[in-house]
Amino acid sequence: xxxxxxxxxxxxxxxxxxxxxxxxxxxxxxxxxxxxxxxxxxxxxxxxxxxxxxxxxxxxxxxxxxxxxxxxxxxxxxxxxxxxxxxxxxxxxxxxxxxxxxxxxxxxxxxxxxxxxxxxxxxxxxxxxxxxxxxxxxxxxxxxxxxxxxxxxxxxxxxxxxxxxxxxxxxxxxxxxxxxxxxxxxxxxxxxxxxxxxxxxxxxxxxxxxxxxxxxxxxxxxxxxxxxxxxxxxxxxxxxxxxxxxxxxxxxxxxxxxxxxxxxxxxxxxxxxxxxxxxxxxxxxxxxxxxxxxxxxxxxxxxxxxxxxxxxxxxxxxxxxxxxxxxxxxxxxxxxxxxxxxxxxxxxxxxxxxxxxxxxxxxxxxxxxxxxxxxxxxxxxxxxxxxxxxxxxxxxxxxxxxxxxxxxxxxxxxxxxxxxxxxxxxxxxxxxxxxxxxxxxxxxxxxxxxxxxxxxxxxxxxxxxxxxxxxxxxxxxxxxxxxxxxxxxxxxxxxxxxxxxxxxxxxxxxxxxxxxxxxxxxxxxxxxxxxxxxxxxxxxxxxxxxx
Amino acid sequence: xxxxxxxxxxxxxxxxxxxxxxxxxxxxxxxxxxxxxxxxxxxxxxxxxxxxxxxxxxxxxxxxxxxxxxxxxxxxxxxxxxxxxxxxxxxxxxxxxxxxxxxxxxxxxxxxxxxxxxxxxxxxxxxxxxxxxxxxxxxxxxxxxxxxxxxxxxxxxxxxxxxxxxxxxxxxxxxxxxxxxxxxxxxxxxxxxxxxxxxxxxxxxxxxxxxxxxxxxxxxxxxxxxxxxxxxxx
Numbered sequence: 001x002x003x004x005x006x007x008x009x010x011x012x013x014x015x016x017x018x019x020x021x022x023x024x025x026x027x028x029x030x031x032x033x034x035x036x037x038x039x040x041x042x043x044x045x046x047x048x049x050x051x052x053x054x055x056x057x058x059x060x061x062x063x064x065x066x067x068x069x070x071x072x073x074x075x076x077x078x079x080x081x082x083x084x085x086x087x088x089x090x091x092x093x094x095x096x097x098x099x100x101x102x103x104x105x106x107x108x109x110x111x112x113x114x115x116x117x118x119x120x121x122x123x124x125x126x127x128x129x130x131x132x133x134x135x136x137x138x139x140x141x142x143x144x145x146x147x148x149x150x151x152x153x154x155x156x157x158x159x160x161x162x163x164x165x166x167x168x169x170x171x172x173x174x175x176x177x178x179x180x181x182x183x184x185x186x187x188x189x190x191x192x193x194x195x196x197x198x199x200x201x202x203x204x205x206x207x208x209x210x211x212x213x214x215x216x217x218x219x220x221x222x223x224x225x226x227x228x229x230x231x232x233x234x235x236x237x238x239x240x241x242x243x244x245x246x247x248x249x250x251x252x253x254x255x256x257x258x259x260x261x262x263x264x265x266x267x268x269x270x271x272x273x274x275x276x277x278x279x280x281x282x283x284x285x286x287x288x289x290x291x292x293x294x295x296x297x298x299x300x301x302x303x304x305x306x307x308x309x310x311x312x313x314x315x316x317x318x319x320x321x322x323x324x325x326x327x328x329x330x331x332x333x334x335x336x337x338x339x340x341x342x343x344x345x346x347x348x349x350x351x352x353x354x355x356x357x358x359x360x361x362x363x364x365x366x367x368x369x370x371x372x373x374x375x376x377x378x379x380x381x382x383x384x385x386x387x388x389x390x391x392x393x394x395x396x397x398x399x400x401x402x403x404x405x406x407x408x409x410x411x412x413x414x415x416x417x418x419x420x421x422x423x424x425x426x427x428x429x430x431x432x433x434x435x436x437x438x439x440x441x442x443x444x445x446x447x448x449x450x451x452x453x454x455x456x457x458x459x460x461x462x463x464x465x466x467x468x469x470x471x472x473x474x475x476x477x478x479x480x481x482x483x484x485x486x487x488x489x490x491x492x493x494x495x496x497x498x499x500x501x502x503x504x505x506x507x508x509x510x511x512x513x514x515x516x517x518x519x520x521x522x523x524x525x526x527x528x529x530x531x532x533x534x535x536x537x538x539x540x541x542x543x544x545x546x547x
Numbered sequence: 548x549x550x551x552x553x554x555x556x557x558x559x560x561x562x563x564x565x566x567x568x569x570x571x572x573x574x575x576x577x578x579x580x581x582x583x584x585x586x587x588x589x590x591x592x593x594x595x596x597x598x599x600x601x602x603x604x605x606x607x608x609x610x611x612x613x614x615x616x617x618x619x620x621x622x623x624x625x626x627x628x629x630x631x632x633x634x635x636x637x638x639x640x641x642x643x644x645x646x647x648x649x650x651x652x653x654x655x656x657x658x659x660x661x662x663x664x665x666x667x668x669x670x671x672x673x674x675x676x677x678x679x680x681x682x683x684x685x686x687x688x689x690x691x692x693x694x695x696x697x698x699x700x701x702x703x704x705x706x707x708x709x710x711x712x713x714x715x716x717x718x719x720x721x722x723x724x725x726x727x728x729x730x731x732x733x734x735x736x737x738x739x740x741x742x743x744x745x746x747x748x749x750x751x752x753x754x755x756x757x758x759x760x761x762x763x764x765x766x767x768x769x770x771x772x773x774x775x776x777x778x779x780x781x
Contacts, residue, residue: 285721302718307594307614460699460718460725462595467640470723471674478675491673498636501609502597 001262002270003148006139013140022057022099023077024048025128026086029064029214030207030246031368032071035085040072043088047095057099060137063215065128066119066369067110068207075128082110112366112387118380120347122355123331124371127215132250135257138218144263146334147225151271154337159230160186163333165341167353172198172291172326173401173430174506175352175419181323184313186231188321195236196298196317196324197224200282200289202241203402204453206433208357209327211369213240213247216331217254221264221277223330226337228275231323236275238327239294241282251279286457290505291324293459304459305505328357328432348374352418356429362399362436363389375416382413382436393438397522401430403450404510406517407443426517428510442539443522444529447514448476454511465508468499472515480540484530493519555621564617571599571612574625581625582634582663584641584752585700586613589772590709593701598637598663601625609633631667638664643674644723645681646695647753654754657763660698681726686736689759690748692727697755699725703747710775715741727755746771 070084130137164179288303297303316322352374365387406427496512564573584596604622681694
């Protein structure tokens with residue numbers, strides 16, 4: 001395919017899309033499937049046939065719109081009417097009333113309008129709008145135009161400069177400047193060079209990367225291609241955890257289609273640019289998402305981290321220069337190329353440009369997948385987008401950054417979400433998990449839960465993480481048995497600081513965060529557990545009373 | 548200054564080193580001791596015991612001396628109060644992880660863990676000790692692995708793979724359940740690949756792998772890996 005063919009294809013598909021008066025997007029991602037989204041999709045297809053409106057109305061399988069608690073979600077265009085908890089019976093009704101009579105059924109619409117008001121969907125620009133199984137849908141929305149722009153009118157250096165100007169920082173958690181990382185790999189000597197797209201999302205309650213891959217797989221692939229062109233890589237791997245079957249199927253289909261259109265492979269768009277992509281599935285280890293462990297895993301070894309330096313940029317896969325990026329980072333690249341780095345830098349905060357996806361869960365009225373500009377406050381996320389806490393319970397804490405994030409109290413709720421602000425208060429951006437905790441939850445119990453997770457997932461290589469976390473777990477068990485001692489709080493803090501500072505990789509370095517932040521902000525609960533053997537939230541010591 | 552010469556300070560002392568050398572090597576050459584357990588000359592770097600962590604002025608982070616390369620103008624501190632405290636903690640954690648009873652250990656008085664505990668002033672263990680037993684394998688003609696004493700430094704695995712070249716030993720499981728295994732978790736006695744070279748016993752810092760009936764002082768040879776490596780290169 002030549003560049004001009006891509007343009008023609010895009011025009012043809014856009015015309016096709018416009019030729020329909022209505023478009024019914026049925027979310028068929030992992031959130032909506034268990035609610036029966038497949039049946040709803042079939043019901044819509046049947047209904048438009050029965051009512052004879054196939055020429056006016058297109059029914060499409062799409063990815064996630066974000067309102068995961070009220071699935072199956074269905075969006076009717078134009079107007080983006082979002083129907084919630086749609087059943088196959090509702091489907092006929094919607095076709096009859098909305099498509100044929102033109103009057104949306106108000107009683108079935110999603111009620112929390114503020115869910116979308118504060119969001120800005122750049123990474124999830126196509127999520128819920130296109131059919132992820134159909135590359136032409138992506139192309140119609142301007143997909144692969146950024147790749148074409150790079151290949152036909154930009155030098156690799158110009159691409160890196162644009163990414164540098166955007167101020168984009170790695171969305172995997174650490175927040176390293178993406179443009180700088182690309183410069184390092186581009187300058188590194190050694191051939192071939194590799195790219196790894198990291199989709200080993202393993203945090204409990206986090207599903208942003210999965211959703212992205214299920215909804216818009218080509219955004220990841222296009223981001224990889226542009227990165228490959230910029231740094232001179234020939235081979236890429238998408239490392240995805242095996243527990244994401246739908247995302248794997250979606251990516252496989254997307255790669256096949258991109259291959260057949262010559263957007264991946266050799267002489268891409270009839271230029272001299274070659275880049276092939278393979279999928280690699282994880283084997284169940286959480287730590288495999290750490291950037292040096294991912295290298296070991298792809299090479300076929302135990303997924304354990306190794307010390308840096310050498311950094312993957314100079315010595316990565318099989319000792320060759322390797323660029324490792326989170327898939328969310330990569331999905332930003334096409335929009336940066338299309339709109340310019342300066343445009344992107346204008347979104348978010350000066351130090352933290354762009355938007356970030358968050359998986360909003362816990363005790364919240366409107367949980368789901370959200371995308372907000374950097375610098376949005378936690379209050380806006382919890383009370384406006386999330387619509388507050390159910391049953392008028394009292395807000396207690398919010399856990400930001402997954403199992404190794406920090407539990408922040410009400411005093412911190414006006415904190416803007418960006419890398420520096422979060423680190424300052426003991427939390428991390430991490431994988432972008434936000435778990436809202438109300439007054440029915442016990443903070444000691446919460447800290448114990450996440451410590452247990454990290455104990456199970458520690459690879460066992462370094463002493464602080466392997467042994468230190470186990471000891472923290474034992475101290476928690478002692479407290480929960482009613483055998484805690486007041487010194488235990490000091491011991492927990494000392495151990496926590498040691499593990500944070502002495503561990504080899506990011507898992508260990510962040511694993512004590514829940515313990516350290518709950519000790520910092522909710523010390524009274526520890527005191528209560530230890531000195532009175534009491535849990536105000538009524539979570540702990542239950543078995544003792546029963547027994 | 549010649550090419551490749553690096554000038555740095557370790558504990559206020561001016562030190563000259565070579566480009567590409569680690570802080571640990573530079574310190575060792577100038578008679579500055581940094582405690583280690585997993586590191587061994589002649590083997591690849593592991594960076595797991597975290598005993599050799601040092602401070603570098605200008606950074607709040609700690610750096611493992613065994614893997615961090617020296618750079619010009621670097622100011623390294625190897626014995627701050629924080630580091631001393633953390634090293635003691637590391638030893639206490641290792642001692643509490645498995646069954647370490649010196650009086651019934653073959654390595655008593657020839658043990659790197661015991662030496663370090665003494666040197667660093669570890670006179671008690673502040674953590675709950677784990678008394679769960681781990682597998683002991685005495686099926687080999689003369690080599691014994693007692694996993695209760697293992698500190699997972701992987702010296703045996705590395706020497707078997709990198710120096711002897713057979714890779715009989717490896718790890719299974721993860722986290723606190725990690726164990727050193729023979730072949731694909733077989734008994735040592737049935738391994739057809741093991742060359743019985745004893746290098747694993749020679750490099751074990753504790754009494755986890757030893758030669759039956761031989762005093763450990765005669766088994767130990769910490770220089771073996773470096774010796775073979777140098778011979779190969781010459």
